[in-house]
Amino acid sequence: MSRLSVHSSRGVLRQGWSAEVGDYAIAGGWTSRGETLVVGDTAGGVYAFDGKSGATKWTQRGVHEGGVLATASHPNQPAFATAGQDGRVLVWSVADGQVSQAIEVENGWVENVAWSPDGKWLAASCSRQVHTYGPDGVKAWRSDDHPSTVSAIAWSGAEELATACYGRVTFFDASTGEPGQKLEWIGSLVSMALSPDGDIVACGSQDNSVHFWRRSTEEDSMMSGYPAKPSALAFDDSGTLLATGGSEAVTVWSFRGSGPEGTRPGVLDVHVRPVTTLAFAPGAMRLASGGRDGGVVVWSLKRDGNGNAIGAGTVDDVVGSLHWRPDGRALAALDAQGGVTAWRVGR
Numbered sequence: 001m002s003r004l005s006v007h008s009s010r011g012v013l014r015q016g017w018s019a020e021v022g023d024y025a026i027a028g029g030w031t032s033r034g035e036t037l038v039v040g041d042t043a044g045g046v047y048a049f050d051g052k053s054g055a056t057k058w059t060q061r062g063v064h065e066g067g068v069l070a071t072a073s074h075p076n077q078p079a080f081a082t083a084g085q086d087g088r089v090l091v092w093s094v095a096d097g098q099v100s101q102a103i104e105v106e107n108g109w110v111e112n113v114a115w116s117p118d119g120k121w122l123a124a125s126c127s128r129q130v131h132t133y134g135p136d137g138v139k140a141w142r143s144d145d146h147p148s149t150v151s152a153i154a155w156s157g158a159e160e161l162a163t164a165c166y167g168r169v170t171f172f173d174a175s176t177g178e179p180g181q182k183l184e185w186i187g188s189l190v191s192m193a194l195s196p197d198g199d200i201v202a203c204g205s206q207d208n209s210v211h212f213w214r215r216s217t218e219e220d221s222m223m224s225g226y227p228a229k230p231s232a233l234a235f236d237d238s239g240t241l242l243a244t245g246g247s248e249a250v251t252v253w254s255f256r257g258s259g260p261e262g263t264r265p266g267v268l269d270v271h272v273r274p275v276t277t278l279a280f281a282p283g284a285m286r287l288a289s290g291g292r293d294g295g296v297v298v299w300s301l302k303r304d305g306n307g308n309a310i311g312a313g314t315v316d317d318v319v320g321s322l323h324w325r326p327d328g329r330a331l332a333a334l335d336a337q338g339g340v341t342a343w344r345v346g347r
Contacts, residue, residue: 011311012298014344016330017054021047022061025334026320027071031078034325036094037332038080039340040068046082046090047340048097051325054342058097063090070113072122081122083110089124091137101137112150118158121174125150130163132174141177146170151190156198164192169201169213183213185220191231195239200255202242204230210244221261223253234278236285241305243287245275250289252305266305270297270312279322281331281345286310288331290319296333298345315341 021041028039036057037049044064048057064084072081078094087108091101106126113124121140122133128145130153148166156162159174169183169192188206195201202212210223210230223244232245242253242260250268253260273292280287287299287307294315301307317336324331332342 012346013311013313014346016343018339018341019049019054021045021338021340023338024336025338025340026068028334029071029073029323030325031073031094032076034327039334040071040082041338042067044068044084048094060097069109069111072113072115074115075117075119077119081113083113083124085109089113103133103137105131112153114153114155116155116158116174123153123161125153143177152192154192154194156194162194164189164203181215185211190229191233193233193235195235196237197239202233204233228274232275232278234280236280237283240303241301243278245278248272248274250275254303254305256303266307268299268307270309271295276319277321279324281324281328282326284328288322290322290333292318294319313343315339
């Protein structure tokens with residue numbers, strides 16, 4: 001059952017609800033219309049909560065042996081995908097918590113899963129390979145081995161899938177799996193974010209830097225000086241701002257004009273422990289940051305990357321991920337103690 005209560009908050013973050021799952025709330029997200037929040041935990045459970053009240057809609061415990069690793073909400077249907085250590089991807093009906101498709105990927109951890117923007121394809125990565133499936137759950141193609149374990153996947157439009165691993169980002173044709181553009185750099189890439197138009201690719205690196213490419217020119221640049229690896233990256237919907245973690249402060253780079261080369265980034269400094277997750281509000285210059293300190297901060301940003309904190313809240317442990325409701329009027333935080341907290345967001 002959900003444990004309804006109120007966490008401390010101020011500014012634009014208003015009283016909402018909180019609940020608990022069985023273990024570390026490792027991944028989740030809102031359904032396409034925002035009526036349900038689905039959460040997976042490291043004990044292998046999947047939970048669905050009413051988006052407005054936080055009441056439990058359904059619970060399925062232990063469905064992924066070893067634990068859930070990733071989730072993805074279908075872009076236009078009431079369906080949700082979960083991936084786990086058991087080598088499976090499960091596609092769920094959000095209405096009743098029943099599994100509509102059980103996909104056996106490989107004998108290994110399925111660490112990433114993502115729907116294409118039109119919902120036609122479902123991609124999953126397992127070890128050094130990426131796999132895609134059609135609407136019926138039938139495999140469309142499987143890639144050859146990457147140079148290392150695939151660390152991140154992302155869709156660049158409906159017909160192109162990007163993967164990151166050691167030394168390169170590769171773009172694949174969604175229908176055929178044919179590899180196309182490859183962007184190479186010596187180093188272990190641990191995270192990836194694509195600009196909305198697909199032209200800019202940003203990756204956090206094991207060497208505590210952010211590397212990015214412009215696909216149209218294949219020119220690359222590096223942002224260095226982070227005290228830790230920048231595993232949290234996020235673009236705003238305009239593709240103008242790139243927010244990065246890697247320290248207690250959020251660093252925001254502006255791609256306006258000829259930037260970010262030769263410009264100073266915005267520095268948002270409130271957290272007292274390293275930032276763990278970042279998420280921009282849909283269609284707005286608002287950024288949410290979560291940290292190892294259990295703090296959640298909402299920032300109002302300018303186009304140069306500078307900004308001010310306009311709301312804050314706390315949860316019980318490390319913030320694992322943040323999820324804006326599609327209308328931008330609610331923000332959910334998942335934490336390491338299994339807490340699920342949702343705030344209403346004021347204007």
